[in-house]
Amino acid sequence: MRVAARISGVEFARRAGWSSSAMVTMVEKGQKPINGDHVRLWCAVCGAEPQALVELLAEQAAAASMWATHAELNRGGLKVRQERVRDEYWKLRLHRVYQTRVPPGLLQTRGMMTYLLTRVRLEQHVPVDDVAEAVEARLARQECLHRPDARWVFLLEEDVLWYRLAPVEVHAEQLRQLLEMMPWPTVSLGIIPRVAERLGAVAGESFSMNDTDLVSVELISGYLNLTMPEDVRLYVEAWQRFARIAVHGERARGLIVAALEALDRPAAGGRFS
Numbered sequence: 001m002r003v004a005a006r007i008s009g010v011e012f013a014r015r016a017g018w019s020s021s022a023m024v025t026m027v028e029k030g031q032k033p034i035n036g037d038h039v040r041l042w043c044a045v046c047g048a049e050p051q052a053l054v055e056l057l058a059e060q061a062a063a064a065s066m067w068a069t070h071a072e073l074n075r076g077g078l079k080v081r082q083e084r085v086r087d088e089y090w091k092l093r094l095h096r097v098y099q100t101r102v103p104p105g106l107l108q109t110r111g112m113m114t115y116l117l118t119r120v121r122l123e124q125h126v127p128v129d130d131v132a133e134a135v136e137a138r139l140a141r142q143e144c145l146h147r148p149d150a151r152w153v154f155l156l157e158e159d160v161l162w163y164r165l166a167p168v169e170v171h172a173e174q175l176r177q178l179l180e181m182m183p184w185p186t187v188s189l190g191i192i193p194r195v196a197e198r199l200g201a202v203a204g205e206s207f208s209m210n211d212t213d214l215v216s217v218e219l220i221s222g223y224l225n226l227t228m229p230e231d232v233r234l235y236v237e238a239w240q241r242f243a244r245i246a247v248h249g250e251r252a253r254g255l256i257v258a259a260l261e262a263l264d265r266p267a268a269g270g271r272f273s
Contacts, residue, residue, distance in 0.1 A: 007045065079136075156192070189252060
């Protein structure tokens with residue numbers, strides 16, 4: 001914008017009331033976080049159109065809230081993290097989850113929650129040991145699944161049914177709970193078979209979509225929260241590709257039952273424990 005307005009860095013700094021153009025360089029190279037005031041300043045100095053200011057402020061706001069590390073989210077403990085998002089789930093009308101690795105939190109049993117949150121505490125170096133309280137908070141959030149005015153849609157890669165993330169008894173209980181939840185009127189559970197013809201629906205990162213304006217992408221170090229329409233559109237299209245190859249009803253039930261029955265069979269070199 002500054003270059004297009006034919007304003008040098010030194011001149012920009014003078015108009016902005018800064019003693020040096022170093023700040024201009026730092027902002028433009030992404031070496032300094034910016035806020036709405038920076039956007040307004042740039043637009044004012046460069047003589048940008050009012051519509052450009054509106055668009056840039058929207059982009060800045062989206063970028064500022066885009067990335068959240070686990071360290072930030074876990075500040076105050078796991079219970080606080082669970083409670084922080086509680087109210088959001090009671091406002092949603094449509095929640096969609098695509099999961100490649102673990103059962104979605106809203107579908108987890110107490111045992112699975114306890115095991116996974118204990119692992120999270122260790123791996124993410126959370127100093128506070130409030131796993132039991134965090135589990136209770138997550139269980140309370142599951143009550144939103146009974147809201148008659150909302151729809152909860154889950155697509156799981158079949159591998160989620162087979163990954164042994166917890167002891168066998170915890171894993172078996174989790175699979176049985178998926179079977180119990182399938183008939184719930186507000187819940188839709190689809191499984192993408194391992195043998196499905198992917199038809200361009202390549203498995204990627206796990207993500208969730210809240211209504212039609214927010215996508216949260218789960219990464220090892222944190223969450224990427226996307227609100228820009230183009231970003232959201234790409235994930236909606238990915239969801240549609242996954243939904244086309246997922247199976248539901250009795251076919252999905254059959255895949256869950258097969259994974260459950262396999263728990264009773266001996267593994268190569270010994271038995272599961």
